[in-house]
Amino acid sequence: MLIVLVGAVPEYHIDQEGIPVNRAELAKRIHFVDNFTSIVTEWYLIEQEAYKVSLASSLFFAGLLIGNVTFGPLSDKLGRKPVYISGLLLDVIFGYVTALAPSYDIFAVSRFFVGIVNGGMALVSFVLTQEYVGKSFWSFTGSLTNLTFAVGIAVYALLGYCVREWRYLALVSNTPGVIFLLLSFMLPESPRWLYSQGKMEEAEDVLQYIALGNGKERLNLKLKPNAGTFRKDVSAPGILNLVKHPVLRWQTVILMYIWYVCSFVYYGLTLNAGELRGNLYLNVALSGLVEVPAFPLCLFFIEKSWSGRRKTMTCFLIFAGFACIFTMFVPTNAGLLFSSTLLALCGKMMVSAAFNILYIYTSELYPTVLRNAGLGICSMSCRFGGILAPFVPSMKSLSHSVPFVVFGITGLSAGFLTLLLPETLNKPIAESIEDLQSPKYQVLKSKKAVLEENT
Incomplete structure (x- = not known):
């Protein structure tokens, strides 16, 4: 900014x-x-x-x-x-x-x-924040971030x-x-990353440090070795694993497109939403504050068993798409309660909500050893959306409604594609690629996952 x-x-x-x-x-x-x-x-x-x-x-x-x-x-x-x-x-x-x-x-x-x-730093700090807390808090810390x-x-x-x-x-x-740089030296390493690398003692120390900071008594904590943890005789997982393994390949392709669309529609609506006139500083403030209501909406819906991450993000993207499409039907002399500006701002709020869920959802879909790599690739496709969005307004030379149709169709397509992804609410977090592929991980019930998380 x-x-x-x-x-x-x-x-x-x-x-x-x-x-x-x-x-x-x-x-x-x-x-x-x-x-x-x-x-x-x-x-x-x-x-x-x-x-x-x-x-x-x-x-x-x-x-x-x-x-x-x-x-x-x-x-x-x-x-x-x-x-x-x-x-x-x-x-x-x-x-x-x-x-x-x-x-x-x-x-x-x-x-x-x-x-x-x-x-790069913002991406890593988001993942680090998520990995400090249990999965049941990921929606809260992700939304707050x-x-x-x-x-x-x-x-x-x-x-x-x-x-x-x-x-x-x-x-x-x-x-x-x-x-914040000085304060950051007080932070411990991610216990999930240490565990995924087979550094059990260091992970146990961090967990003890967090427990003591939460006012807990010192516990006799002993982590079980993970079958898929890092071994020194095997190269560390990298970006190629996102393509190599079928369980990750199509998931990554779909996520990259959704990230691209969220960025594309978000920045497109920012450029097309009524072109607010008046005080420069007030307009900048409003462009941020209009997104604030999206976060409590996310926190409410993504934790409900009847909606979860997948259905909630699908609905937000579809609503954003329809908001764009309906904008082209609003006459230029319409009142404030049903103006193109209001519809465009509603669309921006909805795509902001979808963007917020997407960060949380993506971090839950990838195993710990590939979480940053997966988020990095998805964020890369996101930047292409931001780069292309400013060119769409020039399509008004064809018709005033063309830019909104483009944003609307892309938003709807991403919303429906989200339904192809698995739900992650109350599901265990995979630490390794082996976890993601194991039948035991695939059939583990939500009740057992929640119990293990609380333990």
Whole structure:
């Protein structure tokens, strides 16, 4: 979201006495009206140079692609904590480079590297959060983690309103990363990852540490070795296992498409939802706050036995698809209660809810040894959706309704494809590929899974 305010284009006018022939002459003739600065006002990124703002944003998303693919397998091999802390450290460093960049070129390059480490670190931190708690809490911690993203957008808008100098805004926005970096050294390694690697004693120590932190008495804890845990004579599972094993192959293909659609529809609706006018900072805040109601809805439905993860996400995606399609039937002079803006915002809320469930659902579908790799591949396909979404509005030249039909059809298709995936509510978490393939894992009843989780 940094580029939304840091790359904002204020109103301006250029003295019409001749055409500026170079940057120095343009600087003398241009007059910016609004009372904030941005990379546009500092490096005069207007007219023929205006594309550079979007380029910086595209470089960030390109970095996310690389980070999603590389950090996941690294954390599966090296551990969650070291990869997460390394990524957060580099994220903070490149964030300060962004704020202090002496030229646009350095600014753009810094955004690319911020994208790499930010995308990878955020992915690993989500998995680490999930693996600290029992599966019965995954829906809560997953929703809470995603909720902070929506709230963070609103907080960022407030910071932008108070800090109008773009360099100071970038510094202030980046500084909390230093605090969380220092706090992160107190975190233990994921006990699930340690267990999946056969490091029983270390996993037992972490579980004892968590139990003591929860006010429990010290227990005589002894983990049973997992038949599919890591052996030193066998190479660690990698991305190729997502294609190699039939049980994971089609599941991964379907998930990649659903991730792509969620991103595609989400960013598409963000660009097409009525194009809110008025205060820049208020609009940024609303774009985040409109997603907040989606999270309590998720928490309520995904824990019910009659809905679960699969049916709930299917319904949210289908509702988002219909919201897009119905938008094209609303007349332009319709009232507020039934306007295209309201329908588009409802659609965004629904796809946000589906996105939230998708993170939780995907992390439950993959075994521990491949969880980050699976999430990384899915997140990669998600970025393609975000990159393509801005091109859809140009299809309005064919017909005003074409963009909404595209978003609606893709949302509906992803919703129906979700029904092909297995339900994970009250099911055991696979630690290894062998667990996922074993008949015992496939037929294990929900009651027994819940009992083992509580134990």
